Amino acid sequence: MTRVRTSDDVELYVKDWGQGRPVVLIHGWPLNADAWEEQAQALVDAGYRVVSYDRRGFGRSDQPDAGYDYDTLADDLAAVINDRGLTDAALVGFSMGGGEVARYMSRHAGRGVSRVAFISSVVPGVVQSEANPEGAPGAVLDQMKAAIRADRPAFFREFFPSFYGMGWVKRPVSQAVLDWTWGMAMMASPIATIACVDAFGRTDFTGDVGSIRCPTLIVHGSGDQNVPIKATSARLASLLPHATFKDYDGAPHGIPATHAADLNRDLLELLRA
Numbered sequence: 001m002t003r004v005r006t007s008d009d010v011e012l013y014v015k016d017w018g019q020g021r022p023v024v025l026i027h028g029w030p031l032n033a034d035a036w037e038e039q040a041q042a043l044v045d046a047g048y049r050v051v052s053y054d055r056r057g058f059g060r061s062d063q064p065d066a067g068y069d070y071d072t073l074a075d076d077l078a079a080v081i082n083d084r085g086l087t088d089a090a091l092v093g094f095s096m097g098g099g100e101v102a103r104y105m106s107r108h109a110g111r112g113v114s115r116v117a118f119i120s121s122v123v124p125g126v127v128q129s130e131a132n133p134e135g136a137p138g139a140v141l142d143q144m145k146a147a148i149r150a151d152r153p154a155f156f157r158e159f160f161p162s163f164y165g166m167g168w169v170k171r172p173v174s175q176a177v178l179d180w181t182w183g184m185a186m187m188a189s190p191i192a193t194i195a196c197v198d199a200f201g202r203t204d205f206t207g208d209v210g211s212i213r214c215p216t217l218i219v220h221g222s223g224d225q226n227v228p229i230k231a232t233s234a235r236l237a238s239l240l241p242h243a244t245f246k247d248y249d250g251a252p253h254g255i256p257a258t259h260a261a262d263l264n265r266d267l268l269e270l271l272r273a
Helices: 033-045 070-083 097-107 138-163 175-187 190-202 233-239 260-272
Strands: 003-005 011-017 022-026 049-053 089-094 113-119 216-221 244-248
Touching: 003 070, 011 033, 011 070, 022 033, 022 070, 022 097, 033 049, 033 089, 033 175, 033 260, 070 097, 089 097, 089 260, 097 113, 113 260, 138 175, 138 190, 216 233, 216 260, 233 244, 244 260
Parallel strands: 022 049, 022 089, 089 113, 113 216, 216 244
Antiparallel strands: 003 011, 011 049
């Protein structure tokens, strides 16, 4: 079965590939499980069971008009873990998906999880505050929402080149990848797309981080223009002294595509430790 039903009767689309110790891949905004293609194939080839799913409101999952807060999203993750009977699992969250990892570890006491990884993650928080002076001003989030409302397709045409670090000379992904990524964004509900800007942008995960006591990998690119490393992963690493923190020099936000080989190597190192 490719679908899992949540506690509030939302159906999530799930991919469940391979055999072995499970790895749950949680995608970023505004994408879906397909964005993990490079990692899913590599992990299955290495002997792991890979479970990935489309967040509610995105991809092939149901598109309700509510439930885009992290308590609900963490409960959705719990529904997937429980439905698939996963134990000794690794949770890997990219960008917004790091929030589900952090909130699951606190809200569900890390049940069934033995390792976690935060990739270009929003944890412990994105918005600017006294505790996070490097963060994004709240006005920037409001401007994003207004631009999405005005012309969602055009917004994402302009958004994804910086997501992948595209420039006049540097082109780390093809035009085909840009088009594919844009297509994933267009599959999402506009309600979910806008609501999740507040979820990933304004949620403070500092209180969740203390629940993370298992082996942890943090990966972020120093050239990330979408989720700046100093505001997020550098702070997370300071809160989790036991974690392995890898700064990909000059890398952009979308490292699952731009630095797939490096990321696959580091994920396998975490899993085999």
